[in-house]
Amino acid sequence: MREARVTLSDPAFDRMGIAEFVALARSAGIRGFEELACHGTGAVVQLAVETRLDEDRLAALEYVDWWERIGDSAAEYRYVVAFTAPGLPAGLAERSDDLIGTCEPDVTDRGATLSLVGSQETIAEAIDGYETAGVSLDLRKLGAYDGRDDPLDELTDRQREAVRTAYELGYYDVPRSATTDDIAAELDVDPSTVAEHLQRAERNLLAQHL
Numbered sequence: 001m002r003e004a005r006v007t008l009s010d011p012a013f014d015r016m017g018i019a020e021f022v023a024l025a026r027s028a029g030i031r032g033f034e035e036l037a038c039h040g041t042g043a044v045v046q047l048a049v050e051t052r053l054d055e056d057r058l059a060a061l062e063y064v065d066w067w068e069r070i071g072d073s074a075a076e077y078r079y080v081v082a083f084t085a086p087g088l089p090a091g092l093a094e095r096s097d098d099l100i101g102t103c104e105p106d107v108t109d110r111g112a113t114l115s116l117v118g119s120q121e122t123i124a125e126a127i128d129g130y131e132t133a134g135v136s137l138d139l140r141k142l143g144a145y146d147g148r149d150d151p152l153d154e155l156t157d158r159q160r161e162a163v164r165t166a167y168e169l170g171y172y173d174v175p176r177s178a179t180t181d182d183i184a185a186e187l188d189v190d191p192s193t194v195a196e197h198l199q200r201a202e203r204n205l206l207a208q209h210l
Contacts (some may be wrong), residue, residue, distance in 0.1 A: 002120045003145035006127070006137040009111045015134045017087030021061060026109055028053045031076050033107045037112075037157050041093050042084035045105075048076045062086070092129045099126055099156070117145050159201035161187065162194055171198075 013019040025033075029050030037044040042065070047053075058067055063086045071078040099122055105114040116123050123142075130137050155163065165186050168176030180198070184191040 001117060001145040002123055003141075003143060004116045004123045004127070004139060005113065006116060006139050007111055007113045008135070008137060010091060010133045012111070012137070015061065015087050016085040018083060018085050020057070021081070021083060024053050024058055025049060026105065028077070030107055033105055034038060036080070037104050041088040041090065042082065044080065044082045046070075047079045049079070050076060052077050053079060064115065087133065088135070089129075089133055092126075092133060110130070113140075125197040155201050155205070159197050162197035163201045166194075166198060 004021050010019070010022075011021045011190055025047055030047070030051060032046075032048035034046045036041055052069075055069070058064060060079070061083075065082040065084060067079060067081040068075060069079050099116055099118040105112060116126055118126075120142075127137050127139065162183065166172060166178065166183050169182055169186065171179070171183060180191045180194045183198075184194045187194065
């Protein structure tokens with residue numbers, strides 16, 4: 001596994017279509033930014049700010065799927081926000097599925113820095129996908145990824161959900177006691193989607209441990 005450290009500038013936020021959300025966060029004084037989940041061209045993030053966001057403007061953003069203020073204190077306000085970047089093509093989500101995800105995202109007044117983790121080929125394809133969409137990523141560092149303590153942490157959220165459900169239903173039993181149709185019914189998705197998630201998950205785990 002490899003890790004690429006990349007930076008995004010303000011023009012990248014414009015191309016992605018999320019510049020106003022970033023501006024709202026900055027105007028409230030960003031104290032912390034954490035990605036909770038990544039889903040292709042969107043994400044769920046937890047945001048800590050010095051003052052309340054302009055919640056009326058936040059609610060009016062069409063690409064914000066939902067948001068919630070989860071905590072107030074004398075020092076900061078915390079929000080969870082789910083959004084889908086309207087400027088990114090749907091095809092980019094397919095490349096993102098092969099990435100383990102981003103880690104340690106850092107959003108400041110000057111831009112954002114984040115890591116892309118996966119095989120070198122997958123990272124290159126993801127960066128190429130952003131560049132094709134007009135979103136310029138500045139590659140700062142590319143090196144080995146040390147991995148995490150839990151092997152399932154090497155998977156995306158959807159891959160992890162598929163593997164866990166498959167295991168619980170008996171897909172990995174000998175003899176096999178569940179099919180991709182059974183898993184699909186449990187997750188309310190197409191069997192072909194389940195098969196793809198399992199294949200990608202198994203490949204990621206094998207790539208990490210072989």
